[in-house]
Amino acid sequence: MNTIQNDTIIALATSSGVGAIAVIRLSGEDAIKIVNQHFQSKFGNKDLTTVKSHTIHLGNIIDNTRIIDEVLVSVFKNPNSYTGENVVEINCHGSVYIQQEILQLFLKNGVRNANGGEFTLRAFLNGKMDLSQAEAVADLISSNSAASHQVALQQMRGGFRSEIEKLREQLLNFASLIELELDFAEEDVEFADRTAFTKLVNEISAVLKQLIDSFALGNVLKNGIPIAIVGEPNVGKSTLLNALLNEERAIVSDIAGTTRDAIEDELIIEGVAYRFIDTAGIRATKDVVESIGIQKTFENIEKAQLVLHLIDASKIDSLQQQITELKEKYPAKKILTIVNKADLLDNNQITELNTNYTDLIILSAKNKTGINELISTLTQLANKGALSNNETIVSNSRHFEALNNAYTSIKEIQQSIDLNVSTDLFAIDIRQALFYLGEITGEVTTEDLLGNIFANFCIGK
């Protein structure tokens, strides 16, 4: 069994490595006292234990008489802090050496390293946030685009939770009517109106469905919208990708496989994360290795939300045919057709293309012309599908699972009503739906839930 922990913990709150500034955070009953022992104000003998909460102080961190660094210290007093305990944040200079010196100083003086997620765990234990909010913090920390940041923020404010709470309450109300009907079957009481119930169940079902569908989107926002770049070999796929990358210089990851594998690059353009998948060229081939690559290409197209179809400007004679072929193969996919190597075309040809094909993008990856037009088209598409409206988006897989389970139960209730099944039997489904909805709002606790949540935090927050 864990004992109650009042000890003071410390961790680097900013990412490790060199930066301009690093933030080191301490939390615990003695956090302020301990920092005070190693802090020397620039303005006389300031005692951090007596300063007001939410104040910032300039001074040096000292080890005996040795000055380690000039820092800004922020003091947050219990209970008005992130964790609900006494919290001190030290803004020091970003060198790894200084970070380590400060951390080591406090570790030697009665402070211990925080476990993963421990700050948030303490915040949770002190009633500073509920479960879904705690989870949203995890998402917030790992969110790497403006869009997913917004979702995480929304969840933290409890927008998503209140929607589920509303649903759950409505269902709970009806469940009580059903129970009343069962327990007082002998008596002359008016019971739950079936038409109203059917309506409510349908309504809940529709909302759940909408939330579930939003998961696909929420997931995309967290991980980047997958975009496949396809086209015949040497059409300039890699060049285009490089052009996009050069434009933004914001490579998040760079996973290269074999030459025949797809190459993925994640980048953020105008606040939206994308995952570009460069694919092997598509063409009929007898080469076994290459055909494996082409097979992969098709799989990648399946995964993608959007396909950038590159066509060589020298082959615009067959443009319509190429467009049609891909469209027939993937009728449900959103495909953006791009004519590359625009430098091979004269102005007349470009005008003609633009007249005949409204959605065509003509660019030269090599000369980096037309790239901005592509970017603005991407941004438009992304915003149209995602954050232009303010709808609730489910981005957490645990919520997704609970919603799915609730949805299954609701579907079974609908079925039972249709089949005229006895109410006591579909009351099980109602209870189950309530249970799953409660799992999201934290009204039901299962022990492994907590384990999962707190294991997913990176240290520091």
Place this chain on the structure above:
Amino acid sequence: MFNTVYDVIVVGGGHAGSEAAAASANMGAKTLLITMSLQNIAQMSCNPAMGGIAKGQIVREIDALGGYSGIVTDETAIQFKMLNKSKGPAMWSPRAQSDRMRFAETWRNMLEHTENVDFFQDMVKGLLFDGDKIVGVKTTLGIDIKAKAVIITAGTFLNGLIHIGDKTFGGGRAGESASVGVTEDLVKVGFEAGRMKTGTPPRVDGRSLDYSKMIEQPGDDNPEKFSYLSSTKPLANQRSCYMSYTSLEVHDLLRTGFDRSPMFNGRIQSIGPRYCPSIEDKIDRFASKERHQIFVEPEGWNTVEVYVNGFSTSLPEDVQDKALRKVAGFENVKFFRYGYAIEYDFFPPTQLQHTLETKLIKGLYFAGQINGTTGYEEAAAQGLMAGINAALKIQNRAPFILKRNEAYIGVLIDDLITKGTEEPYRMFTSRAEYRTLLRQDNADLRLTPLSFEIGLASKERMDRVIEKQRKTDLFVKFLIETSVKPEVINPILEDNKTAPVTQSMKMFKIAARPQLNFQDLQRIPSVAEFILVENIDNEIIEQTEVHVKYAGYIEKEKNQADKLNRLENVSIPPNFDYHKVASLSIEARQKLTKIKPITISQASRISGVSPSDISVLLVYMGR
């Protein structure tokens, strides 16, 4: 005189006390039953009926555990009904109308024939303590009787106060005096006491009623019974009940007495059961309702007395008289006794452990209305459990606790000691998370083995359970393994308007169709033959049918139950200091400290303990 030290003294001889005495004695404890009137053993103070929705399941559970209530009910029933038969099997609820006088007489006979039970008629006016232990009772005759354990089942007698209109008088029941002294002794040693209220309707002369103006309510055509033992038999003859209605005229007449009603003039402050309101409460709270049902229930085979169910009241007798006379069929009614309300002391049951032993005083147990419950069945169940546990404790054996997924009795006791109760607590099926598991048809399968293990349920009961299980399994296996040809089954399917089959099919699949019942299935020659050869009786057929038809639902609920149940295995150390846990809400800290839940699951059911508090506890328990 009383030189022996009893193992167990049971104070009170109602439904709780009688079951407690029987259980403790049958567990081998030397037991003394003290009651104010040995003529009124297991008296039905209110309606002459046992069972009903959720309550019928409890009676079956009591029987499965080896209690007497089921047997006595069978022996003295005048009508039997299986309620809710149109719903799923979890809702099927047995109820019997009883012969009130014979019910009490049969109970007394059974107790007299129970080894280890002594009787004594006197009123207990105080309790004997030795530190934090109970050591006996003192009576109004001035006799001290020593015991290792005492079970108090005082019903409505502790400082009972009867109200009829503006008249009040001390009494535990009409015509019986109240009990004074016990509450005071308990409060002195630190118990918290409260006050509750309940009521009862008038009893009238059945010869003065015109039944032609009422609707007859006969018993079932094929009555079943409560006890799993074959020694009791289903009824061959039955008496009918009758139904009538109040009217706006009746309501207006009742209202003329409101100014003298103790319910409305503030004389009664304590809380009565919301689900069993008095007639004045009904017309006051549901003023728009033009009529309410009135049930006329015979009090026995031979008596002319009838019970006017639905007309519970404490209005002045002249108002009762005037108003009832306007109910169809009651024009010439002659009253035997008027309805009344009664206020009595209870002890918030959060002061108890799962064994029903008090947390404060070792060896002291409470059962029945003293714990804030209502209903014969709820009382009897607690008496049984208190009797068992008192005996086990004296014998230094492990306590006998039923879980929420094992029995309604488990739900009842866990609810009481965990949540307490603000109004008289009655069992509902909705209180059980595992309703589909806790059926009246399987109480024996669920509970008899547990009771047999501690030595209460007889070998005869256990053998029956084993045989029932064996035959049910056999029948299910037969249905799983045996096919039926289309030409045999299709006519039956067509008769029941369900789709015919095109090829031979396992019977299990066909039997699961909701349109078919097992009566239809017996038209298949191979099934009929199996039933004959294996000597399958109706109980086995029903058990099999439930198994086949509702397996999906039962499985679903079981999964859900298991999910919730995992927290049942996270125990909280007995002396856990909640005040150290700053992250718990203050209310949660106080409630948890008071109730001392033994598992996280139990903690989660305490009102005022939020899910977030539970998460905190889970973290502290190292999960």
